[in-house]
Amino acid sequence: MSQHYPVLTVIIPLIAALVAPLAAYLSKGLVRVVSITAVFAALLTSMAALVRALTDGTWHYVFAGWAPPWGIEYVIDPLSGGITVLITFIGFMVAIYGLPFLKEETWLKQGLHYALYLLIISGLLGMVSTGDLFNLYVFLEISSLATYGLIASGGYRSTVAAFRYLIIGTAGASFYLLGIGYLYGVTGTLNMADMAERLQPIMDSPAVIIGLVLIFIGLGLKMALFPMHGWLPDAYTFAPPAVIPFVAGVATKVPAYVLLRMFFYIVGAGSGPVPAILTVIGWVAALGIILGSVMAIAQSDFRRMLAYSSVAQVGYIALGFAIGNTYGLIGAVLHIFNHAIMKSCLFLVAGGVKWRTGQHSISRYLELSGRMPLTMGAFAIAAMSMVGLPPTAGFFSKWYLVLGAINAGKWPFVVVIILSSLLNAVYFFRVIENSFLKKSAGGKQVLKDRLKTKKGLWELPVAMLIPIVVLGVGILLLGIFNEQIVSQVLQYTLPGGGQ
């Protein structure tokens, strides 16, 4: 059993996804148990796989005895193992969080919801685990299709958002596939490690350059890198609250991770067209950080504000790639973890406020701190982390990014990062002011009417509260113990790391 952990991590949610509708038909309680147990099992197996990768080094899991490069292999090194744990952890938390939202739905809707949700998790895990480029495409489409379906379930507005996302997402996947086609054409292999070897002598050939540019565009679309972010705000705003914390936290990070694999492991940062592409990424990301933050300030809907902030934050990750030295990469990868946790936490809070007040507008966040102290406390921590104030996690990714940028002499990036922190402060402290300080005009009665008191007088249902608090505390812990992650998980796997 234990030798199959990498594949079990992917397969368990997949099987559970197939079973979910049936389970829902039998009993609504059963589907919840099945789904949450499946995600929890995946969390355990992914953790076990990570532990083994940490102790014994990179774990190559070969399918059905077909040795790579002919067969497909899964590669669990500390980095990919870490990200699978991240996905399953957030997946588990959001699965619990979603329970109260789904309670009153029909069996069919519940079954489909969990099926799609598990498919997303499975697809993302597959993308991270696999060592095969085409296999990665398949998993990319599995997770994307499930995401379109789930986003569409959020109401009539979300259907349009989902359709647009589908068009753009498919375009991204096509770009990626076409790029893989070019690389396959010149190397004759789809295995990542094998391709890395075969690419070296022909790095400057036009086919490789075109292929890499296409892959970059494809992944850029999927990770919503500015200016390819157009699909994101609508999709995040109208998606159902039971699922969006997971999608917003993880779905854009996995393509970012793939980009990292592609450029720094398979191709190598110094060779062929990569430095040129990275330069472009850097400037595009810098622009995206600033514009994303400015757009976020202009929003009055809390979720939309978070969505634009995601555009900016993905820019941080890309900026780390562009800085390209060890510190920059540590910053980028650490930010994948940090941002996943804090953005999930923020969307959890957004969903919680919607649950209590039925509102998403920032101007309606008045006086919430008194009614939902724990939720708003978690929000304050997450907001500080987004701004990058110590000792929260966000500060430390910023620390590494700036350290890398100064080391590389890339001063404009330093300015961009610092400026964006301040812009983040503007829009997050606006919300903090509203929820902690300002009084609503109509006095207590108005507040009471606004809060749906029938659903409990104090705070949120426990199932929603636990994930919020866990992630909020997680942000602090991730900040204080970030060095453990850097030295254990990242340092030895990053190219050029450990020096």
Add this chain to the structure above:
Amino acid sequence: MEYGMDYRPLWAVLVSLIAAGLIMLSGRRPNLREFWTIIAAVAKIVIVFSMLPVVLVGQVIELAPLEIAKGVSLYLRVDAMGMIFAALASFLWLVTSFYSIGYMRADKAKHQTGYFASFAICLSATMGIAFAGNLLTFFIFYEILTIATYPLVVHKRDREAIKGGRKYLAYTLIAGQLMLIAIIWIQVIAGGSDFQAGGFLAGTASDGALRVIAVLMLIGTGVKAGIMPLHGWLPSAMVAPTPVSALLHAVAVVKAGAFGVLRVVGFVFGPQLFDEIGAATALAWIAAFTIIVSSLIAMRQDNLKRRLAFSTIGQLSYVVLGAALVTPLGLLGGMYHIVAHAFMKITLFFCAGAIHVTTHKDNISEMKGIGKRMPFTMAAFTIGSLGIAGLPLIVGFISKWNLALGALQRGQGIFVAVLIGSALLATTYLIPVGQMAFFTTSKKFPKIGEARLDMLIPLCLTASIAIVLGIFPDAGAHFYQLAVNSAQEIFNNSSLTMGGGW
């Protein structure tokens, strides 16, 4: 290093953090909540003062419990200078705690739980700043202090408070981010940022780069220290309740900035390098400008707390000036002025708060004859004002004496003139308050009606300490000896002339 695994510095930081958690949990039971505050304050004093003998004989307690970023540890280091600040803040926290309990209850303030919790977190951050052994540690606690102070500034939750809070955040966050650039830059060029007496930056980068770093660092620390033109937040933040103004805007927050300036000059750049790149002269002139201009502005304020705020801005620049003189006696004077100003200004703020709670008067023009009603309070106020003006036998004189000698040591007598000018100005904006209180009469204050005892005792206590320290500067916590040790450490020469000091 004999004390390598001594966890006392960490506990000094953590004890009030734990208290903050307990305070939050016991929000429904005020007595229990205040009990936690007092317990934590006492525990902090015990911990901090138990380290005093070790530090006094010149040893350093070091502790690096965990690495917080690749290659950088959370590094706590108790040296003489940190000890001054920590001992001062922990002692005054206890005094202020009693005072706050009285003030908040008399004022029937809301949100007291959040208030006391934030207060405790601020004190944790202050301890962290005092004991920080490298720049990252310093910065982390510095920013925690920034954030933890915010709820205190906006405590009243009205429009004015929110505006003041915004201004406060804008100033401190921007400055903090600029300082972060400088810190990371130092990390890059020097390969580390552990504080070292006498500095560690010499020869690591070109003069131009070092100048930029110096400017960024001084903006970062200078905002909290209220150096003009970065002082704008301080008067606005006076909307906070008076104990906040007392402890935070006279001791912890602003002193964290002034302390930061001293650290930067003495332990990052080193006096010599700081002078060579020309930063010392520039900073000295800015400080002198601040001292004079803030006094002039203070004269025109009618609101007592605002007047005190501008006085604070001026007095903080004494500390900055002490650092900028880059002479042993200048640094000594600067360090001692952290202590001196703390006792004097906290007395003044306590008095302002006592007046506010007892008579609901905030403006000086309404305080005619108030000495008849609150003689003890106003006597303490007068002692504080005389100290600020630099009258001998009160603690302010000692630091100013050393500062003046420091200026002479550098050969720039002009700064002595600045000090004297400022003292004269102080006599025009603070002493008249006392005079008005005692020597004019008004029907408004017919009979004696002092403030509550839990407010009166702390303010009398701090006022007496200001006098005791003025006569025996080394009494109690040996602040003077600590400052001398630290100055000698920075100038790396125990035989260096400290002569002429008090």
Add this chain to the structure above:
Amino acid sequence: MNELLSNIIYFLIAVLFVFGLYGMLDKRNFMKKLMAMNIMQISVIIFFLALGQKLDATLPILVHGLEGVDQYVNPLPHALMLTAIVVSLSTTGVALALLLRIQDRYEDLEEPEILRGMDK
């Protein structure tokens, strides 16, 4: 010239891909967008198939007498594209399902009309 001719299939594929992309970006009608998306996907599929082709080669089924690798078409791209076609099919299916719901709700598939409908 010979070089160009032997590679002409790739240029045609590129043209097809760009047509698809253009249609997706430019068309205001959601149905047309979907069709353009399909064109784009098909161009990628043809591209892979073209990669596997060899001159004078036959189906990749082992025949006695034909032993050399050169005599067979590369089967791997075909296998991959079977998967890609399935993916494309399911994407189209999901898209059509979404379009049905949009049509139900807004009674139109023109983007400007729908946006107006959303604001109501």
